Amino acid sequence: MSDKPPAPSAGLRRDMEILEVLAGHGDDRDTDGFGVSWIAQRLGREKSQVSRALRALELEGMVERDAVTRRYRLGWRLFALAARSQQARLVQVAAPYLRRLATAFDEDAYLCVLRGNRVLTLLSVPSSRAYHRVWEGITVPVIMAAAGRSLLSEWDGERVRELLRATLPSGLDSAVGSEDDWLAELAHARTAGYAVSDVELDDGAAGVSAPVRDHRGIITAAISVSVTRAAPPERLHEMGAVVAETARELSTALGLPPSGHPVAACPEPPGAD
Amino acid sequence: MSDKPPAPSAGLRRDMEILEVLAGHGDDRDTDGFGVSWIAQRLGREKSQVSRALRALELEGMVERDAVTRRYRLGWRLFALAARSQQARLVQVAAPYLRRLATAFDEDAYLCVLRGNRVLTLLSVPSSRAYHRVWEGITVPVIMAAAGRSLLSEWDGERVRELLRATLPSGLDSAVGSEDDWLAELAHARTAGYAVSDVELDDGAAGVSAPVRDHRGIITAAISVSVTRAAPPERLHEMGAVVAETARELSTALGLPPSGHPVAACPEPPGAD
DNA sequence: AAAATCAGGTGCAGCTAGCGCAACAATAGC
DNA sequence: GCTATTGTTGCGCTAGCTGCACCTGATTTT
Structure with a gap:
């Protein structure tokens, strides 16, 4: 009843939320990644949805899954795209x-x-x-x-x-x-x-x-x-x-957090006139 | 022709293709970024589709658009994620x-x-x-x-x-x-x-x-x-x-104990197929 | 030991969100 | 000025996603 109006590119939004979660708290203690259910709960989304999305993301190399712990973390593709x-x-x-x-x-x-x-x-x-x-x-x-x-x-x-x-x-x-x-x-x-x-x-x-x-x-x-x-x-x-x-x-x-803190606001470059 | 069945996560696939194009080849002639039509043609997709996808990606910070040339390039968000x-x-x-x-x-x-x-x-x-x-x-x-x-x-x-x-x-x-x-x-x-x-x-x-x-x-x-x-x-x-x-x-x-190799060849094979 | 619990994956119906076409707007070119 | 090109938008139609329920399999409980 309230708002469902601005919901274009819902899939992308979901994927980005997932990636953001995987990016983690910036700490490096989460080296083993995160499980499906945990992510789903944290996002308030359906497990099935997250599961499928992660599989798709893995197929694209955006995330990768530890073969043994079955946990996900950010993948090589992200790195490769950025590096190039x-x-x-x-x-x-x-x-x-x-x-x-x-x-x-x-x-x-x-x-x-x-x-x-x-x-x-x-x-x-x-x-x-x-x-x-x-x-x-x-x-x-x-x-x-x-x-x-x-x-x-x-x-x-x-x-x-x-x-x-x-x-x-x-x-x-x-x-x-x-x-x-x-x-x-x-x-x-x-x-x-x-x-x-x-x-x-x-x-x-x-x-x-x-x-x-x-x-x-x-x-x-x-x-x-x-x-x-x-x-x-x-x-x-x-x-x-x-x-x-x-x-x-x-x-x-370029994406440097303004004061050494996780990413935040807009890095607005001074648009040339 | 007859097969359209294996087309899950079509949106993600499209987005990835776009990002891949924007990443260029590492050559430095891509430094100006790319326009909507060019990308669309290169991908064999509809301009409208690419246009909308790019807008969504921009909203998420995965790409950014030069204010004057109206061309797109990869955005700060992608770099921030890659860094993680x-x-x-x-x-x-x-x-x-x-x-x-x-x-x-x-x-x-x-x-x-x-x-x-x-x-x-x-x-x-x-x-x-x-x-x-x-x-x-x-x-x-x-x-x-x-x-x-x-x-x-x-x-x-x-x-x-x-x-x-x-x-x-x-x-x-x-x-x-x-x-x-x-x-x-x-x-x-x-x-x-x-x-x-x-x-x-x-x-x-x-x-x-x-x-x-x-x-x-x-x-x-x-x-x-x-x-x-x-x-x-x-x-x-x-x-x-x-x-x-x-x-x-x-x-x-990286954390390897200095003493020789604890050696692999352990309980976990690097991928039992 | 069986049973309960939890994580992850699958099938399916319904409906939303994205696709493609084409018209439109905005620039660039002549 | 007009035309050519690039980017955006409206809209009907359907592909594909959502969300529920159920299934599998591993781990824990009693």
Whole structure:
């Protein structure tokens, strides 16, 4: 009598509820999954319905069932779908944010990821100013890229040293000394939420960068903004704060829970106009 | 024509097909997403149907639509769910180990699991070298993957034969002969703790791999490192030893008791058919 | 030991929700 | 401006889902 009006795609809704239950409380104590009856009761639905739906979902690989305990958990297909498109999605979702930065500072903005011991630029948005060097698809050593510090900022110290040593051919003993400096800078970037690098290499660009996290909270990319005009340190830190905030927004849009809590509200990306 | 009987869960099937299309091929030309008509045509379905399904999926957050281009791509919800899957945990734990391998050898490193008779790559850590396509979320036949040998190394011989026959279309009679070779290689991999595969298929990558065990000692995954440059056999075996050791460390991190193998071959066979 | 309890699956009738066609709306193209 | 293309909606018809009751099989109770 009350409401049954808005019930389109009831099947999908049911499936999503089931998946959400299987996703669990986020805790990892539920590693053995959940049984049909339990899910049905929790959803207030018929067992038969849940049973059939789960079978269908299993057929599609969205859930998988433990052969012995007969319990269900999320399946490989979900993971495969996400894995295949996460990079494409990253680029797409990031674009508007980079544009915002590029126009705000009138500086080139970049989206970078770590590839081996080099930094790969996935997307670059040019400023209005003169020549814009195309970096997309280009890799540079971590130490040379502005985004490098952000990408490594949460790495284990030992790993960073290994990577640095692997990067530097060995001829540079100045580097040996600067390893500690680097680690210190990483620590600073970690606390500040952004990294500032002034000109280090002849060609190496100065810039500010901040880490982008995926839905799991792992740093998977970094955005950076070049700094082509002389600017006082405090100006750089102002920029850093903005870049860091933008990176946070982007992370949220990618599915990162706003404050380290299960998924919730809407990750509304600023629709380009 | 006459058979429409086996059509349960038609809605789910449709949704999955759509998601599969949206996931693309991992190539990066799909970065713009896809339009309704294009998807409909590709699936051989009615536009209206696809349109409505996409709207429903969007409502659930499984897909999202670019505000300006009106094209769809996978949504945050799917990523959030994927992050909660069992595989995600594996990936998270394994990532540092793979990174270490990738930087140590400057070769691509992979984490793979067995999915039916194919090998699914869960995580690929690219080296710094030339562009490499995304393998994450992609499946390849067991015989083509470097990790295949490690994943099958403790299987019953008969079952391996079955799987090989099911995999090979049948046209390849050379395969019939090589079945025994394969079994022999599996035996070798079992004793050595790692598997070395040189180039077998035109595209098939050479590589070394080693098995990863869960807390029960059962092989649940494999890590492998590609070998893109010519290397003498002894070099490959050096690498194999390193990969095997890394796999052991990873297994321990996953909860395997450090002491040798508690070994499978227990009350529970990996699937009594 | 038999019987009770619980989890999961199946058969079936009734009815809802999704399908397909085609008209319509909204853009893009010329 | 008009036409071509893409995306949305109205609606009758039926495929497929819901929900009840019953069945199987494992685990526990007394």
